[in-house]
Amino acid sequence: MALYVYYRVREADAAAALAAFRAARGASLEPRLMRRPEGPQGLQTWMEVYDGAPEDAxxxxxxxLAAWISGERHLEHFVPLA
Incomplete structure (x- = not known):
């Protein structure tokens, strides 16, 4: 099962949010972090992609990241097709 989590971060907070993400993730390469190339003025949409991260990640x-998220975190689970 894969987990996708998306949310918005203010442009002004992006560097601090990225540092918090990296610190919380630690040495692990999971989850991957992506962002949309464009977004509403002043906001970036980020997505965490979990394929094999520990359950507590x-x-x-x-x-x-709670202090830097604008709005809610949206979680979606996907499973492979047989």
Whole structure:
């Protein structure tokens, strides 16, 4: 199962949010972090992609980024097709 989490970060907070993400993720390469190339003025849309991260990774990263997220975190699960 794969987990996709998306949310918005203010442009002005992007550097601090990225530092918090990296610190919470630690040495692990999971989750991957992506962003949309364009977005509403002053906001970036980010997406965390979890394919094999430990179960505690998502809540730990959510807590670390809480101060920089504008709005809500949206979580979606996907499973492989047989």
């Amino acid at each position: 998502e809540p730990r990263i959510a807590a670390a």
